[in-house]
Every structure is written in structure tokens, then in C-alpha cells.
Amino acid sequence: MATQGFVIDLSNKCIVVTGGNRGIGFEMSKAVAKAGANVAIIYRSSKNAPDVADNISKEYKVKAKAYQCDVSDAEKVNKTFEVIERELGPITGVIANAGVSVVKPAIDLTTEDFNKVYNVNVLGVFNTARAAAKHWINMKHGGSIVITSSMSSRIINQSALQKPLTQVFYNSSKGAVTNLTKGLAAEWAPYNIRVNALSPGYVNTDQTSGSAKEVLEYQAKTTLLGRFAEPEEMTGQAMLLLSDYATYMTGAEYFVDGGKLVW
Template sequence: MTSSLARLFELSGRVAIVTGGSRGLGAQIATALGEYGATIALVARKREELELAVADLAARGIAAAAFPTDLGDEHAAPALVERALERFGRVDILVNNAGATWGARAEDYPLESWNKVIDLNVTGLFLLTQAVARRAFLPQSKGVVLNVASIEGLLGHHPDRLGTIAYNTSKGAVVNMTRALAAEWGPHNIRVNALAPGFFPSKMTAGTVVEYGEKIVAHTPLGKLGGDTDLMGPALLLASDAGGHITGQVIVIDGGATII
């Protein structure tokens, strides 16, 4: 028999949109929510990668569908939400994981690269959250938003590493957007929280990990980078009824790197 505590984590009957869900952290979160019963609307730019990710979820017994979308396009969000609602009839959870970065010294940072990062990481995230709230969460007086921020939004960037000023700025914006939306939408029973991962091996961090991985690990109390399951528990907590009284919070998953 399933215990009452276990049922708090159950997501059967709920639909979760997961952006940047075809690989890396997004795929990890999608798997966690799916294994606890959520149907997954998987979003990324590249259809081929999405189809492979959907097939992987299906092999795990998780219901999922691919929604190829470029969230850097300011007109993409409403159309995506409509497609998800047409397919599933509802949206209960939004995971904003899609993001981009660019490395350059601040004094040389190209405006084009700044705009690309901010447009996706901040503006695109907000527009999708706004569209989901308008069409699903506010009408049903319930919803969960889970933003993927970063410890780079909580700290300065180490001067020995190539600068990522737009990424740091964008993730700081995500942290405070999380708090502002949680305060504004709390009366509508919409919870908004964020995860702030440290360094996890991924396509985005590959260059940094190759060049600085040993130093990063050496300055991390747990002595390791993030692993393939390390976001699953925190994501499930915040997306499910187990986190029903948690909103406006940022959970840092970095092996202790930001405490020293």
C-alpha cells in the first residue's frame, strides 16, 4: 500500500512542460517527474534530439511528446502553450530549464551575444511563464513553476575563468523573478521556486569542466561535480504536493561550493 507520505510526491494525471528537456539537466528533471506519473511535454529547438529523448522516456514507461520550439522567438510561447493544451487538455507544471551562455571578457562582450543570452534566459522564460499562467494556471487557480537558475546567479565569476557576464546576469534575474512571481501569484495558488545547480557535466559546461574541473572539484566540499540524479529529488519536491508550502525559494545543488 502506498503511504500517505509517498502520495505527496505522486504526479499521476498532471502534465509538465519541460523546456531544454532533450538532454542534460532538463532530461534529468523530466525523468524524475515522469517516473512519478507526470505526462511530459518535452521542449527544445532540435526535433531529432527531442524525438530521441521522448523515445528514452517511453522506454522507462513515461508518457511524453516532443514540442520543437525556439523559445528565443518572442512569439513562440503562446503557440507552444496552445499546442500542449490541445494535446493534453491541461498544464500543471512548468519547468523553465532552457538556457544559453557565451564566454568573453566583460569589456569585450559582444552585444549580439548579450542579447541572445538575455532573450532566451530571461525574456523567453518570462514569456512562457506568462503564457502558461494566462491559459492554464490562473484559470484553474493552481500551478507550479520551477525555474532552473544557477549558482552563477548568486555569485561573481572567478577571475581565472573566461567571463560569462550575460549568463550571470540572466540567472540573477531568474532568481529574483522567481521571488517576484511567487509573491504576486501566491494568492492564486501558484507556487514558483527555483533550483540553482552548481557545475554538472553537460554540453553547455563541457569546456569549463575540461579546463577547470579539477579546481572546481577541489573547492567543492563534497568533492565532486553534480551527477545524473542529483537534481531529481529537489525537482520532485518542488513540483509535487510534498512542496506544497514552499514558494519563492531557491534550492542550491552544488555540493557545498557556495558555502566556502
């Protein structure tokens, strides 16, 4: 195989994954553990998150632990990072992956809906990235931050079929977080902190499971590969960005969308 010999080794690293207990984040948590890293799984409310971490720990023989923390609460995020450092060792990378959506026609959206989406997708990502950067700047060492954005940062991912179920706050929050990625990358480059966005296409997770059958079919049809992604297919790009193969990669947005050229 062409990839023979190209091994991503994350041993001696400690990676924080927000939303690491299910969906795309869960596959990220497993992938980094499999590559030898200790993994801190941040979750909001899923009761089984500690068991998820225990299973990863047993399977991959690394330290894996779940931490309940709402990423929209900056103080809690900072404190959680301190606890992780004490329990799992120096944090070397972060996957700021937690995200939510409100699916509603724009005309009906409320300020509460706005806060719900932006507090996680933008402020939560910022809180997570800053907690890591603050620490790395103090310690005078670099690190890698991977932010899960979305293909909807670039395209308004709605088809005529989806009317009236739209998600303008979600789409715009992903545009914002991609731009946030670039701003943070610029500001923290002097500290050797690399910040990149990973933008998935349609991925088979809880977030997408509620979509109507016609929407799912339409989404698959308008993707060059003709299907959705499985969550584990998002891990390759994230692993690369966390690894020492990516020392010259920062401020970029990487689309892992199966070729979403039309919508």
C-alpha cells in the same frame, strides 16, 4: 531507509520541461515521467528530441512528446502550450530550464551576445512561466513553476584560473532570473501559482564539458562534496517543488550545489 514511504506521485499531472531533451532537462523529463506524469519536452533545434520523447514514453508508459519552440518567441510559446494541453492534457507544472551562455571576456562582449543570453535565460523563462500562468489564471486553478537558475545568481563563479574566460552575461542573467522568480511568486500567489528557483552548482553536461581541465579541478575542489553533480542529482528538488508536498513553498531559491561555499 529514512525516505521509505515518502513517494512523489505525479500521476494525472502534465509537466512541461523546456530544454528537456538533454542535460539537466533530460533527467527532469525522465524523473517526472517515472513518477507518472505526462511530459512535454520543449527543445530548440536538436533533431533527436522526438526520439528522446518516444523513448521516455515507452520506458515509463506515459505520454511524452517533443515540441520544437524557441522560448524567446512569446507567441510561439503561448501557441505551443495550447497544443500541449490538447495533446497531453491539462498542464499542472512547468520546469523552465532552457539556458545558454556566452563565454568571452567582458571587454569583447557584444549586444548580440547580450541578446543571445538574456533572450533565453530571462525572457525565455518569463515567456514560459507566463504562458502557464495565463492559462491557470483563466482556468482558476493553481500550478507550480520551477525555474532553473544557477549558483552564479549568488556568486561570481569565476576563479583566477578561468581568466580570461568569463561569462558575465550568464552570471547576471541568473541573478535576474532569480529575482524574476521572486517577483512572479509575489504576483501570482493569490492564484495559488507557486514559483521557485532551483540553482545548481557545477553539473556534468554539454554546457560544462568544454571547460579547461584546471577549471574543472578547481570547481570540484572548491565544492564541499569535492565533485561535480551528475544531472540526475538536480531532479529531487524539482520533483519536490512540483509535488503536493510543496504546497507552502514559493518565492524561494533552492541551491543544489554540493556545498559551494568558496570560489
